[in-house]
Amino acid sequence: MSRRPFASVRARTTLGATLVVALALIAAGIAVLLSLRGNLTGRADAEADAAGREIAARIAAGTPYPALDLPDGDDHPVQVVDARGRALAVSEGLTAISGTGTSDVRPETGAEAARDDEEDDDPDAGGAGVVTGHGQGRATVDGESAEYRFAEVEVTDPRGGTVLVHAGAPLAAQRDAVRTASVVMLAGLPVLLAVVGAVTWLVTRRALRPVESIRREMAEITASQDLSRRVPEPGTHDEVARLARTTNETLAALETSVERQRRFVADASHELRSPLASLRTQLEVGVAHPALLDVPGAVEDTVRLQRLAADLLLLARLDAGERPAHTRVDLAELVRVEVADRAGDGTDVRVEAEEGDAAEGSRAQLSRVVANLLDNARRHARERVTATVRAHGPWIYLEVADDGTGVPEAERERVFERFVRLDDARARDEGGAGLGLAIARDVARRHGGDLTVTAAASGGACFVLRLPRAGSPEQPEA
Structure with a gap:
């Protein structure tokens, strides 16, 4: 042309x-x-x-x-x-x-x-x-x-x-x-x-x-396609220099996003490979020797695959920018329902909730957050888990604390990364893929809140979920 x-x-x-x-x-x-x-x-x-x-x-x-x-x-x-x-x-x-x-x-x-x-x-x-x-x-x-x-x-x-x-x-x-x-x-x-x-x-x-x-x-x-390269930045302080800096910032964000996507695909493939290989081995053994078929193990691997697929699907929707619904969700009631579903697993879960405290958003997504926090605390607790729901100003808080070993301060941000499991978690993990806390924080932030971890009074970990309170006349600042 x-x-x-x-x-x-x-x-x-x-x-x-x-x-x-x-x-x-x-x-x-x-x-x-x-x-x-x-x-x-x-x-x-x-x-x-x-x-x-x-x-x-x-x-x-x-x-x-x-x-x-x-x-x-x-x-x-x-x-x-x-x-x-x-x-x-x-x-x-x-x-x-x-x-x-x-x-x-x-x-x-x-x-x-x-x-x-x-x-x-x-x-x-x-x-x-x-x-x-x-x-x-x-x-x-x-x-x-x-x-x-x-x-x-x-x-x-x-x-x-x-x-x-x-x-x-x-x-x-x-x-x-x-x-x-x-x-x-x-x-x-x-x-x-x-x-x-x-x-x-x-x-x-x-x-x-x-x-x-x-x-x-x-x-x-x-x-x-080398996103690690950067454009030259002139030594001036004019519009061209700002354009170069903005371009480099965009390239850095794009590089991080692509690297995160690659790591996500690699980790997802790895997590899917293990249960699929185990399930295939059990089925092949069952075909050759029906008496040796481990049905409970096959069911367990299938359930693990189902949960992993559901987590990956939710993460894909969150990354695509799916907005939560504007539904009034009673957080205290949601916690009690999730605790009742886990009754009899040998862990004492105590609920301390103020009635009438509600958040606004997607009930299904917030239910997934509460479930992930309770499952994480139950896996790491020695004897007891405490779930506390309270309201303060324009915010409503859910604190889930366990009496386990806790999370080292240097690892408190890393635990929210996808497919990240600490060494202790790998030793005691019951099949989790390291996506529960990452999903919980993404959902919390898309609801206008946040999820952090601190040290509990009992010495374990205390995960604090903060969400905007429904019907609050004040506009909370994230």
Whole structure:
């Protein structure tokens, strides 16, 4: 299967970073160009204002219109019009103008102007010019047309006539500056994007190098099925280092689980082999010599196989995550029933229980726990076993104590492992496979409780089963 373009994280990151930077640079460039254009336009308006005010001051001082010293039309084209839009004076060489409100560029003759001035005669003296607005247009001077910013300055001449002075400032410098900035930005943008892309590519490759090492090691572990190997952990404290540590923790848990499963299968095969071999031998002897058939022994081996199969089936269901039922179980009653079923086996079992104390869960599974604890205590007791049921806060406790030799402190966790039997237990075992206590603890923990072992007051072992109390308003913490 071929790799699609930009399928890698490094390529996608580089492309994304380059696109983001490109958009940011384009937006910043547009903002810069708009700001530059606005500043240059403001400068042109200021130049036009200055030129217009200067002409307006001369008009207010009484300078005749034909005698106005207007600036060169190439730099600042000027158009002076009256209130009716008729040209009174224009810059030399100005042949066309737009953007000022009137396109008249032919000044009135002296006689016509004088007659109009007499009609508009006003005794007040002339006033200073006031800028009333700005506009943009074109002017043709000596046959060359260009864009200008025009300032409109209103002034009153000494005879009281209202005159508008339109003075322009060229926009050629603005156009050149904006064009130069645009060219520089467009030329520099690809170079800058190339630098950003290259740096991002190199930085991403360096950042993802540990990830590639982890992937390569995981591929080798998968191919070799060697769960004892671990992925390399970088010396940093970032997300990649945490990923490596989590991966190694997962591999360790998986290795433990697989090893436990292998050991479980091996131990189960061993435990099944002995009673099956014994039963087969007895049956073969019975076929050859019926008088020598040990029927009680065959029945005993069959019962042992049945119990072992039931224990293995329960462990398989527990490992599969089977959840216990939510049934109210009277633990004291359950203990009495199991004790009654074992009456007459020669062991004195004393029950001390508070009535009404109940747990919540699967009656069948909790019955198996109680039975396993009583059978274990009965096998190791010298004379007496004591079963105590009591409640304390949100918990209900079952303590099963015997007067045997007890469990050494160093072995108190090991006895809950599957197929584990201490040497003393092997010498006195009546057929157990070492699964009873492991099943009891698994069931207890799946019910939200726990199972531990301590030393009994009589010197033997005391197994303490703790379960959440049914109907307790408090939520117990495991």
